[in-house]
Amino acid sequence: MERIIVVGNGMVGHHFIDQLIQQDKLGQVQVTTFSEESRLAYDRVQLSSYFSGKTADDLMMTSPEYYDEHGVQYFVNDKVIEVLPEEKIVVTASGRRESYDKLVLATGSYPFVPPIPRPEDKAAEENILVYRTIEDLEAMTKSGENSKVGVVVGGGLLGLEAAKALKDLGMETHVVEFAPRLMAVQVCDGGGAILRTKIEELGVKVHTEKNTKEIVAGENTRYRMNFADGSSLDTDMILFSAGIRPQDQLARETGLELGPRGGIVINNQCQTSNPDIYAIGECALWEGKIFGLVAPGYSMAKVTVDHIAGEQAKEFAGADMSTKLKLMGVDVASIGDAHANTEGALSYSLSDEARQVYKKVVTNAAGDRLLGAVLVGDADDYGNWLQLFLNDMPLPVAPEYLLVPSSEEGAAAAMGVDSLPDSAQICSCFDVTKGQICQAVRDGATTMGDIKATTGAATGCGGCSALAVQVMNAELENLGVEVSNDICEHFAHSRAELADIVRVKKIKTFEQLLSEHGKGHGCEICKPAVGSILATFWNDYVLKDDHISLQDTNDIFLGNMQKDGTYSVVPRIAGGEITPDKLIVLGEVAKEYDLYTKITGGQRVDLFGAQLHELPKIWSKLIDAGFETGHAYGKSLRTVKSCVGSTWCRYGVQDSVGMAILLENRYKGLRAPHKIKFGVSGCTRECAEAQSKDIGIIATEGGWGLYVCGNGGMRPRHADLFATDLDDVTLMRYIDRVLMFYVRTADRLQRTSVWLENLEGGVDYLKEVVIEDKLHICEELEQNMHHVVESYQCEWKSTVNDEKKLARFSQFINADEPDNNLQYVRERGQRRPATEEERIQTIEIVEAP
Template sequence: MKAVSNTRIVVVGNGMVGYKFCEKLLSKKKDGQDFTITVFGEEPRAAYDRVHLSEFFAGKTADDLSMAGIDWYAENGIRLFLSDPVVDIDREEKLVRSHHGHIVYYDYLVMATGSGAFVPSIPGVEKDGVFVYRTIEDLELIQSYAKKARRGAVIGGGLLGLEAAKALLDLGLEEAHVVEFAPRLMPRQIDDAGSRMLQSQLESLGLHIHLSKSTQEIKGDDCIEGMQFADNTFLEVDMLVISAGIRPRDEVAKIAGLETHPRGGIVVNNQLQTSDPFIFAIGECALAHHMIYGLIAPGYEMADVVATMLTGGEKEFLPYDMSTKLKLIGTDVASFGDPFVEEPACRTIRYENKAKGIYKRINVSTDGKTLLGGILVGEAEQYNMLLQTCKNKTILPPDSEDLILGSRGGEEAGAGVMSLPDDALICSCEAVTKGMICHEVGENGHQTVDALKKCCKAGTGCGGCIPMVKDLITGVLKEKGVYVRNVVCEHFDYSRQELMDLVKMNGLKTYGAVLDHHGKGDGCEICKPVVASVLASLWNENILEKDRAVVQDSNDRYLANIQKGGTYSVVPRIPGGEITPEKLIVIGQVAQKYGLYTKITGGQRIDLFGAHLGDLPDIWEELIDAGFESGHAYGKSLRTVKSCVGSTWCRFGVQDSVSFAIEVEDRYKGLRSPHKLKSAVSGCVRECAEAQSKDFGIIATDKGWNLFVCGNGGAKPQHAQLLASDVDKETCLRLIDRFLMFYIKTADPLTRTATWLNKMEGGMNYLKAVVVDDVLGIAEELERDMQNLIDVYKCEWREVVESPELRKRFTHFVNTPIKDPSITFAEMREQKKATEWA
């Protein structure tokens, strides 16, 4: 096909695929080619990311989801008509007519009308409170209706249905039901056993799942009140979301007389031409190779094929791999190749771990040489490798079960990502191969994920390939003999651990001295806090003295947490969460006097928000007079040691957890480390203090204490692991001394203990060997270093309050005592809150 100069192209539909087509056409355009592009979209918004639509409920805005703003179309000379669907195509005259009456002539027409929700013809489906889950507008309707609903249901147990059900829970409904006609969830992707595993995971999150259920009628007067099923059961619900599949939008194509399939879809050939060779169809409206491709990657590939041909290239759309991996409400689900092939056509290997909610299945060819397909539920780390092994027909190792079980002989199964052939597709959204990535890394010096995103778009689609992209970067650099070192930044050519050793050896105590001796340039916001932390962890001198104030990060700089609007919050230390009525009163009085918002923290303390910078020393003076100390809530340092009430009051308690928590908190208060440190002490095995979610946690036993380490709450929760059991208090503290000091000395900046352990070669066994068995012979030194830090502890806020020199820096303006006039607050529940970001 040859493109004539100034080709008029009309794109019908402005979804993800329609947008991608425009982008690809522009990027493939050659010199001398000229296109006049007109796009018609039915929705009021320009194309947005429908794959991540559910994130709208998690706080993403329509803007966040947008693929490209309206400006992008204007800048590229594309005419975009929104809220204006094409209603008629005149193939004789080669023109389209839109809803608003626009008439545009074309040389080539690209149908990218996508699909709509398939709504089964159930009586009562028109009632109020019944929704579909397809566009941002649908989600807005669901969001507003959910405010008055208590029980909701979703028809459809596929990917979108399950996401919709989770959204109902997130919107605050008390009950969320999933009703699926088939006997299993996600029937297109996973088998019965995988579905059972997924079902138990989802049920543990509070979803109610009903399988093999056929909805007969939707009951209620004007609004939905319940669902009547074919098996004579009834479910009371106040709202219903239908997500029972998609229906290709082929109405206009039908009117225009293009060939469509009786069950929907515009029929296209391998060039994606419809029955009219000047009209193409791409994405979910197109029926290619007898099927509708309901995923984004094949849709983008279709856009690429048509864009290639219209710019004079040659390309065919081949049957596309429908392998997929997704995270469904926190559970990984993946299927690849042929997931359902059964014996005797293959050999099937299954692994099931109900306790952990993991199910894996691989289908291996009868000769045991190649991988045909498989299913992963609950853990899908191996997905990318398995997919590549399957696609490239890589010869399998003799023990093919190692592919999903991991090798038990020490060596990893397979040689990793570098063993893949060059044409292995790594990023399927943007069709980037291993060879292309390796070339960019090795020859063009694009050695970070961000750089690769810019130069070849790898990882810019669904993002699922980013771990492999990272492995490829490391792999290529290693092959080139580059030793990949974890240096701090452009000013220090050392890792944090190396830098700490150097600073200690040379006894350096200021940032300036460290930069002069071991760095270059003038420093930056990355290395300054790192060096500040190293200095504090080595010498424990006041962090604001000498030249150290100006190298502290935002919070440490003023010994308080900077909040929205530029005010600060104050957290006095309340060791173990124990506080006298007298001290509570003082906190209340201080909050009243300085107009502060008060809230109990997750760590059993009280946070006072909304303090002006200039008020901080006065606030602390009053708190210190009443016997409080800094709580270091602003520092990468020990925060709180949470406790349950323990044996002093609790009828189950076996040890005095509060006393021990106070002792532990007093011992390590003010200790600065690569990241914040949290701890807890529980008085019995019921674990009310949640010690197993802490960097170090202690749980009482009949005989003593169990010590757990490297747990984490937060964004990526991880349970702490047992380091020692039934030890006495002294031993417990000695082990914590060693553990913390080893962490402080060896962790990378801003690495929590959990991540530190995850990266440690040898893992928990190695950590135990160092801390408990002292295989490195450093235990004594670690304990000594810790004792030195403990011995020199001083409350840094007391030092500021007592030093006119330090106190002077706590003002907003250097030339007037007035407070920042730009600070404003809003009212909420009889307290104040920060005004929203502008």
């Protein structure tokens, strides 16, 4: 069997191995990989998220189990120090010798640290750092504990990421840049100025045109940086992020050809000067260029896999270095020739200081082709412009109109995806073309979830998701599949649209909505959905005459119908806290009515087997004892699970039970597109499993961390970290807004997890809406929620006090008998419905037709 050795297990090295696995080629080759780091591959692109709540485990891209499962041999903490190309053997630092048939160098790069005179002691080792590995992050965290001020040297992409990390660590943060502007490679002067304003607004001090001459001991701080212009800056920690250099040491010693300024020279097949040795990723030099982005590295990995497999035709053809990213919350994008270096190129720019948006397009001399672009502050145009650029398409409008999309001309500039060629690359992370997405649709994909699962598109940085949705919808339309969001045959509207209509037109009944905006008689789909919408916005009693015909049986009888037609009784036990007296009442009631009793996962007690006529009597007793409905039957807030928190637990840092009770009582009346569950944990041990809930709250020393849109159940999803260190008021304000935005915009029976996955822009967009109030609706969302909270009523209490409503609670309208079709057997001391075999057929049930 052919033996392949991969030197380096970074993102690209792992991608190479993963491609072999995905393409089922591991049966034909034996793969061994070495990493000098202590971990297998992790997501270096997302490093800064380590400081906003992600752990090293969250960043992992593979695992020992995954490699074991596929027979990949791996060695961590073992650096390859020598290659013997004649004998085809590699030698590692630990003395291991392994032979290969093909060698793949994926050694990556190392941070460039300018040769500046500086202290060379242990303290310097701990406080003058770089930003590249998880170990570097750990060192930063450690240094951060004893540092008040931090400086990042380098105002490029990585430097600004690092600055965010220092901010997250709570330091006074400075960025020192040699060039006259930030992100000098990607952005022009105009864009740099807006970027600088925005970054400074976030509390980071920016110093441009600074050439660091030396680092010396400071007076009040650990260090002082002296600049060539005579100025200086005091700091405790210094982080170098002044660019990367290809890690080509091993290749150099092996005698492979290198570029004049470093980098392992490769051909179009990614072979080095030794045809059995390949180089991929940031260590490779192709046509004099190093590619410092992950997408080109992935392309090289693919080409190499194909070439080793004997497919000679595949070639690496360079890569577009256009990028779009969010730096400290600021959108920045750069396409092609951003600096208008092409001969005859023309630039058009718009600098909107009010909105703090900068846009620039660079065109050819004729003004009909896009050569490059810069976007700062608002990068929504990136996807469309990138396609114009990559596919060399004629501009749909005059260049100046690309810059002002709100005008009529600009509206026309929104290019239809139909005009894209099939070869157009939509997802650059995973090299997915328009053609592949269309094929996936032709093969049956109808949702973005399907597209992600089958093509991988939009699963990397996610920047292409809006465009991918457009491509998918266009293809569905081409196929004649009506892209219908209609809730059912009675309304030509989605649930979200119906919610808007109800809210804006202040519609109070289903009949009014149906006569003004629908047709027919309604059905089992639209009636409960509209019932839920009406309940959300007006919060009337659900059994009011106007609404009763809309309710599913569970809502009409305020209990969950079980398989035998009886109902469950689930009183609210907020936060899972219950007094012994109330617990005794539950036991007494269950005993009196012989109800099957079970503790739920949501920290309360389910009582099963109540017949219709028993429900009011049972609930009267419970209400007298101080219970209220638990809404277990509704698409509404179910439970807020909590751990015992700081009151009793020796690890707890906040009162999680108190918070859980507060939240459960606040949101208990809210009707929603689907059920909603919360969890509140009193410390990071997370005993309440809050990250598997729609709304998860985890206490830290600094306040509450808010997680949103998690789910257990059929398709588990970890909740996304939404905000940290919140006080009680801000926490509730954010939850008010998130929930109300969900209730307004989600589809029928759509849990928050799926809602978020389908929300264009994902959690970042949700943050913009909820935290930054991008849509200017936060005040209204809070008012909506305020109304719900204010108008709460216990539906069971209202019902047991209403003679007319109680009349519904009997099996027969004309007889006081129970349903004689019910049969039970006893098991483990309680009753349960008889199985079909156990049933004694006492009555004739089905008549001959």
